[in-house]
Amino acid sequence: MAITGVMRAGHAQLRVLDIQVSRKFYRDVIGLVETGEDAQGRVYFKAWDERDHNSIVLRQADSAGVDFVGYRVLDAASLDQFERDLNARGVATRRIPAGEMLETGERLRFTLPSGHEFELFAEKAHVGNGLGLKNPPPWGPDAEHGMAPVRFDHCLLYGPNVAAVKALFTEVLGFRLVERILGPVEAGEPEVGIFLSCSNKTHDIAFVEHPNPGKLHHVSFRLNSWERVQRASDIMGMNRVPIDMGPTRHGVTRGETIYAWDPSGNRFETFAGGYEPYPDWEPITWTFDEFGHGLDYPTGTLHESFLGVVS
Ligand code: M3P
Ligand code: FE
Known part of the structure; x- marks a missing residue:
């Protein structure tokens, strides 16, 4: 494209x-x-x-x-x-x-x-x-030197009005929806998580619905292989960096990932993998009942800190 x-x-x-x-x-x-x-x-x-x-x-x-x-x-x-x-x-x-x-x-x-x-x-x-x-x-x-990511890849931001954010990004800024996470059936399955692309990456930015405005969930750094993600986890261990989740694979976007905290409590991600969507592709949907596997594919765990802690 x-x-x-x-x-x-x-x-x-x-x-x-x-x-x-x-x-x-x-x-x-x-x-x-x-x-x-x-x-x-x-x-x-x-x-x-x-x-x-x-x-x-x-x-x-x-x-x-x-x-x-x-x-x-x-x-x-x-x-x-x-x-x-x-x-x-x-x-x-x-x-x-x-x-x-x-x-x-x-x-x-x-x-x-x-x-x-x-x-x-x-x-x-x-x-x-x-x-x-x-x-x-x-x-x-x-x-x-260090984990040595190749680029700052994307960020996941938490805040209110995800539906209005989606409209702005898709109708004005030229992004498209690649994947989405739905809320509970009882709530009418609102889109609570959206993964938006302006390229042929799975996401260049993502948003999750949250009552508090302007929150950071994570900034993400791209590595070129799963082996480099494992090497990053070794470096986290060597430096006693507190890990939030991983190493594991997301169902959402298929990223191979680790989340950890910087010394101030800002979460960052080091990840590899994913896939290359094209503009004619329909978005992928994760239903609320299967979201555990969207988050952590092998175990299906709903990691409490990952879902709740933002800076
Ligand atoms: C990513 C990613 C959630 C998934 C997040 C996924 C909030 O951060 O880079 O693929 O479930
Ligand atoms: Fe991410």
Whole structure:
């Protein structure tokens, strides 16, 4: 498929309780590449195989959670068009000037019906993956440092009004529904979980219905194999990183996954696998009674902390 409009997850700004402890964790345990620090003291990282200057930004704060997430659009014309389409739909937007984030162009900011601050942007400096563009080797030292994910892949956000979020993403932002989780039959089987794609990944963003607005369930990092997921679990053990769930496989999206907590209590995922859906495919549905296997395919366990704890 031709990828136009919104292309991919670009950045997430996470709140952390101690910037130096978190900096070390994201750099040496998760294995991201540190790319800068700005005048506000925010610390910037990229995953090794990303080409953009940054994808994860840490800001010291009194509570954990996510300040905003940003998605990269194809070009400035797409950004202008999304601004017009959002405004026409009654969504108020504002422009954050270029340079407010390091090496990042102007951002179009708005609030989702779930209470999350969401951004689109067209420009972020390409710094490359360190391997060059001519006859590159397949990987270098950054690919072996810590868990070393290849990219910031997606996030799962918890908040109210999932139906309105779905309408906005599918009718204005050009995403499509790939999988969904239904609530109980007694409640009329509302869509309580939605997995949305703007590419041919199973999801570029996902939402779950929750009474509290603006909550982070997890940011997710892509690894290239199940073996790398197991290696990540070894690194979690070596560093006594608290694990929430896994290693296991989701039924939902078929991801091979582990969830764990960063030192501030933000959940992150390291995952591999999944499949490549196309725009003509019908969405997959998980019914409430089978959701345990959607979550943890082999055991069908409804992990209480996974379902209840957000930052
Ligand atoms: C993922 C994923 C739920 C499943 C989550 C799935 C909420 O995070 O990356 O596939 O059941
Ligand atoms: Fe995920």
